[in-house]
Amino acid sequence: MAKAKTNYTCSECGGISNKWGGQCPSCNAWNTLVETVVETGTNRYSAQHQGLAQSAPVLSLADIEAIDVPRFGTGIEEFDRVLGGGLVAGGVVLIGGDPGIGKSTLLLQALANLSKIKKVLYVSGEESGAQIALRAKRLAVDAKDLKLQAEIQLEKILNTLAEHKPDVAVIDSIQTVYSDALSSAPGSVAQVRECAAQLTRIAKQTGVTIIMVGHVTKEGALAGPRVLEHIVDTVLYFEGDTHSSFRLVRAIKNRFGAVNELGVFAMTEKGLKGVSNPSALFLSQHDSPVSGACVMVTQEGTRPLLVEIQALVDTSHLPNARRLSVGLEQNRLAMLLAVLHRHAGIAAFDQDVFINAVGGVKITEPAADLAVLLAIHSSMRSRPLPRGLVVFGEVGLAGEIRPAPRGQERLREAAKLGFSLALIPKSNAPKQKIEGLTIIAVERIDEALNRVREHE
Numbered sequence: 001m002a003k004a005k006t007n008y009t010c011s012e013c014g015g016i017s018n019k020w021g022g023q024c025p026s027c028n029a030w031n032t033l034v035e036t037v038v039e040t041g042t043n044r045y046s047a048q049h050q051g052l053a054q055s056a057p058v059l060s061l062a063d064i065e066a067i068d069v070p071r072f073g074t075g076i077e078e079f080d081r082v083l084g085g086g087l088v089a090g091g092v093v094l095i096g097g098d099p100g101i102g103k104s105t106l107l108l109q110a111l112a113n114l115s116k117i118k119k120v121l122y123v124s125g126e127e128s129g130a131q132i133a134l135r136a137k138r139l140a141v142d143a144k145d146l147k148l149q150a151e152i153q154l155e156k157i158l159n160t161l162a163e164h165k166p167d168v169a170v171i172d173s174i175q176t177v178y179s180d181a182l183s184s185a186p187g188s189v190a191q192v193r194e195c196a197a198q199l200t201r202i203a204k205q206t207g208v209t210i211i212m213v214g215h216v217t218k219e220g221a222l223a224g225p226r227v228l229e230h231i232v233d234t235v236l237y238f239e240g241d242t243h244s245s246f247r248l249v250r251a252i253k254n255r256f257g258a259v260n261e262l263g264v265f266a267m268t269e270k271g272l273k274g275v276s277n278p279s280a281l282f283l284s285q286h287d288s289p290v291s292g293a294c295v296m297v298t299q300e301g302t303r304p305l306l307v308e309i310q311a312l313v314d315t316s317h318l319p320n321a322r323r324l325s326v327g328l329e330q331n332r333l334a335m336l337l338a339v340l341h342r343h344a345g346i347a348a349f350d351q352d353v354f355i356n357a358v359g360g361v362k363i364t365e366p367a368a369d370l371a372v373l374l375a376i377h378s379s380m381r382s383r384p385l386p387r388g389l390v391v392f393g394e395v396g397l398a399g400e401i402r403p404a405p406r407g408q409e410r411l412r413e414a415a416k417l418g419f420s421l422a423l424i425p426k427s428n429a430p431k432q433k434i435e436g437l438t439i440i441a442v443e444r445i446d447e448a449l450n451r452v453r454e455h456e
Contacts, residue, residue: 008033009189012226037184069256075113078265078274082236082249084257090207092200096214096222097238102247102272103213107170109271112141118167125152125176139271154179154195161202173213193227200231241360246281261301279306279417282359292379295390296371297410298363304413308358311375316352327357328368336395340373343399344446367404369395377449386455388420399445403427411437423448
């Protein structure tokens with residue numbers, strides 16, 4: 001029997017190479033080439049497999065009526081927030097996360113709520129019907145109208161979608177689905193790409209909303225080809241520690257809403273419950289002020305969140321002092337320490353510096369710079385910051401403090417939660433006084449440190 005012909009496909013860009021190499025020749029990514037079997041046979045994009053969307057006549061943009069996309073809620077407020085207000089007919093959502101973090105639990109709860117007003121279908125490729133029924137019983141959800149199919153063959157799933165015509169369908173998970181048109185194994189680059197493309201085509205042509213569950217790699221990225229994220233309309237990531245009861249769902253891509261929206265959930269015996277005041281999760285409860293702790297206001301999509309930044313500075317006993325950051329970018333920490341030395345005269349070259357964002361939240365915006373430096377300065381002096389202080393602002397390499405977007409919303413959120421003193425960039429100073437909040441507007445990092453000392 002002749003040996004099957006193989007080539008190497010890049011898991012990042014989908015590029016094909018005839019021989020293996022450490023670097024993809026198409027996108028220059030390292031260690032992404034995976035051996036796959038060369039597929040033979042009829043063209044997949046023949047008459048029965050046309051494009052992802054039906055062809056339409058060429059129109060002038062001015063003649064096309066711009067209307068809001070109608071949405072329908074899932075009955076879970078935090079989930080709807082991340083989706084941009086709810087699900088969209090014909091939309092394709094990809095949700096990924098670590099094993100056991102709660103993806104299937106959240107979707108089962110959402111489908112149970114939707115089954116009261118919509119036709120829904122749950123396609124499980126990883127669990128049997130009995131396992132899902134047991135989970136539904138444990139969560140105490142009303143799932144009598146929820147249709148279930150345990151299947152991993154794409155063609156049978158497509159036939160079920162055509163026969164039952166559901167409004168919402170969940171595919172759990174896309175890595176377990178395979179097509180008979182391809183000879184490679186389920187989970188391979190070719191299978192994941194082809195199955196996702198065919199399901200997306202059905203969604204666009206029939207108007208069914210499809211939610212696909214995706215596995216993640218050990219680095220936290222979605223497994224399979226990167227083109228998977230480009231095909232779908234919305235990409236959601238589950239974040240959080242499986243040992244903690246709190247979960248974060250973040251929107252990375254959303255064609256129908258804002259990106260970087262954040263949904264906060266608590267894992268309970270009855271499933272995932274939305275958290276109405278998420279700022280309380282990211283603030284430590286201290287009986288008295290402690291050194292090295294500073295509260296900042298970060299903006300996650302349209303939601304301002306108060307997060308406590310903790311710093312520990314200790315004398316280093318190693319030739320190279322350690323710099324460790326959890327929840328914030330580590331390279332930025334080294335840059336901020338250089339700014340602190342150059343423009344405020346405070347050196348930390350012989351000190352170990354540890355930074356942590358309370359609650360496991362990941363902060364990516366530079367508005368956390370000022371809070372990080374104040375927490376470091378407080379730990380070095382072993383003196384707590386003023387009670388009721390909240391800060392935000394980006395610190396530049398020249399020592400200037402730059403404004404953060406949506407400063408008014410951040411200040412109002414801080415005042416609502418009882419904070420009385422705000423240290424902010426001068427450009428973010430409000431024109432009208434905010435009741436109960438004293439504003440300190442600064443332009444440089446040395447000025448910010450001096451003003452904090454005055455209020456201690």
